[in-house]
Amino acid sequence: MPHLPWPSVGDRLCVEGQFCTIRFVGEIPQWKSEKAYGLEWDNITRGKHSGVVGGVRYFETKFRTSGSIVKESKVIEAIHRRCTFIDSLSNVYLSKAGKHRDVYFGSKRVEMTGLDVLDLRNGDVSSLKCINLSYRNIAAMGDLSKLRLLAPTLKSLKQLNLSHNLLTDISQVISLIGGIKSLRSLDISGNKFTEFKIGEGDRVWSVTELSANCCELSAENIEKLCYVFPALQTLQLDGNGRSASIVLSQNLLPDLSELSLANNYLEEFPQHCEKSAVTSLNLSYNPISRISLKRATKxxxxAMSNCELNTWSSIDAICITFPELTNLKINDNPINTKGSSDDAYLQTIGRIRKLLYLDGTFIAEKEKQDAEIYLMTLVSKSQAPINELGEQWRYLTNKHGKISRKPSSNIMGSGLATLNLSIYFEGRKIREIEVLPCYSVRYLKSIISKLVTLSIFDFELSRISSDGVEHEFNFEFSPISTFSVKNNDVISVLRTGR
Known part of the structure; x- marks a missing residue:
């Protein structure tokens, strides 16, 4: 196996499973007999300082606790594990590569350079459709001339995964994939590219899917990346910081349809997405609390899971801003934790008229109608806010009829029926409550749990029919209408003792 140059400042290592960048190589007074390495860890909790030891600054770090200085003996194993793409490909996919017979002229053995590449060219690489070399300590792609010989042999390759390696020079990656005409998907996530020298001819038109998560890419380098891959239809730029939104703000990729910008510290919705061709957008794990955007009809x-959406007006804004939205993920937002999960689920469905999937769950038409009626009932009782001059409310009233605010009635507007239920606990009636047939058993339990001051896991419910027969609720996430619950029925609460 050919040896890589000894690492220097700026190179990457993986030490005991943790990635880091070398920031200093030299001597320090504390270790006069051994070379010291200053490391900046990707995991900032792994470090101890910012590059200052004994009052002397040896290097700078981005975070004050992400730096360490270690002896060379602590990183020597990680240094020797570094390899090239060609080495890794041979070891993983062509275990017999390099085991060619020695060649002799008479009694003299002849050194045959380049036989490793010949093995690759003559091996069964032409049939490989997917190559996964993630977490393989690849620090360089290998000799350029060898890469040019190798690329045409990978004629069936469609997916290449180079994620979470030690690569720092994007031009080396391009030198390989530029010659693989069949390649469609590339993953370079987790590599920290500091060398971004791109020539005018460095364009790869075959790749349509690119994952470049957690690469610490600047806006300038993202722009260069888009130049290299102009035909991208799917792009992942999670964990790269606010600069990642440049893809939308400058419309760098006219054919882009799927974009992921999760975990990028975005506090506002990216502007100009209404001008792009993007149909699928992931903004999860960003502190976005409101939607301030023109209509994005495409x-x-x-996906906005784990954001900071905390008002129903922000959900209403999603409906207005994205009128063709059919698939939404908003789990683990503050708005989901204010009340019961069922309430948030039903209100969200009722507020977004074309929704077919919510947090991965398909919404049947009957469930959608029940959710809309549920929302209208809450509004009629002033228990849920909505803009009654807005589009969604007009849609709801056109579909279900206008509501009449009569708290004593069991009929809301045009056929919006509610049910009065008598709740019995430990042999006595404690309350009458008003519910909707679309309520799930779990949601009904969450209401009753407040009345009996028990966790929903500490009691069971049953329905007592008019003939005195007790009927159990077998499926907690099914609507109570599934169990033939009728107006004025009795619901019995049985403590389980758990």
């Missing part, structure tokens, strides 16, 4: 799928 968005069909939106």
């Amino acid at each position: 968005i069909r799928t939106l």
